[in-house]
Amino acid sequence: MQISEFIKSLEDSFAVDANSIHEIIADFHCDMERGLAGVESSLKMLPAYVDRASGKERGRYIALDLGGTNFRVLQVELAGGSKPQIIKSEKFVIPKAVMHGTGVQLFNFIAQSIKKFMLDYKVDIMKKRGLGFTFSFPIKQTDIASGILINWTKGFSATGVMGKNIVKLLENSLKRYDLGNIKVSALANDTVGTLAAKSYEDRECDVGVIFGTGTNACYVENVGRVKKMGKLKYKSDYMIINTEWGNFNKVPTTDYDMKLDKVSNNTGKQRMEKMISGMYVGEIARLIFSDMITKKLIFSKAKMKFAKGNFLTRHMSLIESDNTTRLTKINGYLEGMGVIASSIAERRAMKDVCRIVSGRAARISAAGISSILTWMDPELNYKHTIAIDGTMYEKYPGFRRNIISALREIHSRSSKNIKLTRAKDGSGIGVAVVAAVAAS
Ligand code: BGC
Numbered sequence: 001m002q003i004s005e006f007i008k009s010l011e012d013s014f015a016v017d018a019n020s021i022h023e024i025i026a027d028f029h030c031d032m033e034r035g036l037a038g039v040e041s042s043l044k045m046l047p048a049y050v051d052r053a054s055g056k057e058r059g060r061y062i063a064l065d066l067g068g069t070n071f072r073v074l075q076v077e078l079a080g081g082s083k084p085q086i087i088k089s090e091k092f093v094i095p096k097a098v099m100h101g102t103g104v105q106l107f108n109f110i111a112q113s114i115k116k117f118m119l120d121y122k123v124d125i126m127k128k129r130g131l132g133f134t135f136s137f138p139i140k141q142t143d144i145a146s147g148i149l150i151n152w153t154k155g156f157s158a159t160g161v162m163g164k165n166i167v168k169l170l171e172n173s174l175k176r177y178d179l180g181n182i183k184v185s186a187l188a189n190d191t192v193g194t195l196a197a198k199s200y201e202d203r204e205c206d207v208g209v210i211f212g213t214g215t216n217a218c219y220v221e222n223v224g225r226v227k228k229m230g231k232l233k234y235k236s237d238y239m240i241i242n243t244e245w246g247n248f249n250k251v252p253t254t255d256y257d258m259k260l261d262k263v264s265n266n267t268g269k270q271r272m273e274k275m276i277s278g279m280y281v282g283e284i285a286r287l288i289f290s291d292m293i294t295k296k297l298i299f300s301k302a303k304m305k306f307a308k309g310n311f312l313t314r315h316m317s318l319i320e321s322d323n324t325t326r327l328t329k330i331n332g333y334l335e336g337m338g339v340i341a342s343s344i345a346e347r348r349a350m351k352d353v354c355r356i357v358s359g360r361a362a363r364i365s366a367a368g369i370s371s372i373l374t375w376m377d378p379e380l381n382y383k384h385t386i387a388i389d390g391t392m393y394e395k396y397p398g399f400r401r402n403i404i405s406a407l408r409e410i411h412s413r414s415s416k417n418i419k420l421t422r423a424k425d426g427s428g429i430g431v432a433v434v435a436a437v438a439a440s
Helices: 005-013 018-035 103-120 166-176 190-201 255-263 281-294 313-320 328-335 344-376 391-395 399-415 428-440
Strands: 059-066 072-076 086-091 129-135 139-143 146-149 182-188 207-209 215-222 238-242 384-389 419-422
Touching: 005 281, 005 344, 018 344, 018 399, 059 103, 059 281, 059 428, 072 103, 072 182, 072 399, 072 428, 086 103, 086 207, 086 428, 103 166, 129 166, 129 428, 139 344, 146 166, 146 182, 182 190, 182 428, 190 207, 190 215, 190 238, 190 384, 207 344, 207 428, 255 281, 281 313, 281 344, 313 328, 313 344, 328 344, 344 384, 344 399, 384 391, 384 428, 391 399
Parallel strands: 059 129, 129 182, 207 384, 384 419
Antiparallel strands: 059 072, 072 086, 139 146, 207 215, 215 238
8 A cells, every 4th residue: 555545545534524514413413402401412511500791790800720731820800891801820730640649639739729829929818709710621510609520531530529529629628728718609611711701702702612632612502491400590591501522422433533542541431522632633643653654654664653642732733834845844853753764755644644633623623613503593693703712723723724614614604603713711711700790
């Protein structure tokens, strides 16, 4: 087999054509309906117990943002009528041992970080105050200020947290560090924060999406359609629903996806996330390169091996951004990996692989966005702003463009009613907005 044949067959197996997109949308709607009715579904459809912002909310809030390898503490000001502003913010890297240790260690680490932030910025620790907590994992809520972790994602595995109320765990740790005056007043997923943050300045915003280490989306639902909720105390007719679309499982898979899933620490789960998000797409490309090496299609002279962990999404991003005629950036990367004499054909093949993997990610993402939009508004008669945050969207070359062109292909003229907009820091800022909406 030649490189070109391999690339051609790869292109075919990764293609998500118009038919597949329409199938995905139909299956997605089916799983949304089931999730809202409380029956077994790959979409959890979690009520967030909050509506969009009116833009009039005011106040100063401390917010926590936990969801990836970094943890952030922020102070956010809502002045009403303008963009929420971050006044202070500090990032803490969560040590691997803490991510995989016990829940008590994890929440103690968070409490210590909050204390450091408050002392560094001279925020009075004795004052009674509410805190907004962005917790970017699937949580089952029955009100705005508590929630039970359903399962970890994105490689987290701290013990003793699943099935527990996150807010209790955090408040117990806060007490241990003399921060007992702080109470969590709002708990929200990062997508919910992102939607809330954008809706503060744009009333047409009704979908929030994260394309980062993980992926997920939420949207504004009519409470009457949330069949599983029954009668609960909730004051608005609309509520944000966290779909947890990363776990959607009716996506066309390849052998590489199966391989990746099999060795992951959550086999069978987060199937859509494993095709789209920053934590996984680099690994899919690496599996393809390894296959090409085994088939002696590339680097047969260099005896190069791509070990797990050696090739990440940021390398993929670098490769796809190489627009030089001789692909010198890719050459530089390969030299760094010990491949001294790569051919242009090998380098081009690497770029093709990355294009194919990221192109599929964008088309599946567009299918997800389209599913949510047509669930809310089948003919796309109204304008919709989609607030998006996350490094894949912000940094990956062509990812945004490919999503937009797929949406145009799916919706032709009605795609003019879809506006994708970046909600920078949405997940951090947003929970302050959520706290304010909940308090209003
Ligand atoms: C989590 C979601 C989260 C998303 C983006 C996924 O792995 O399950 O809750 O919103 O990552 O951070």
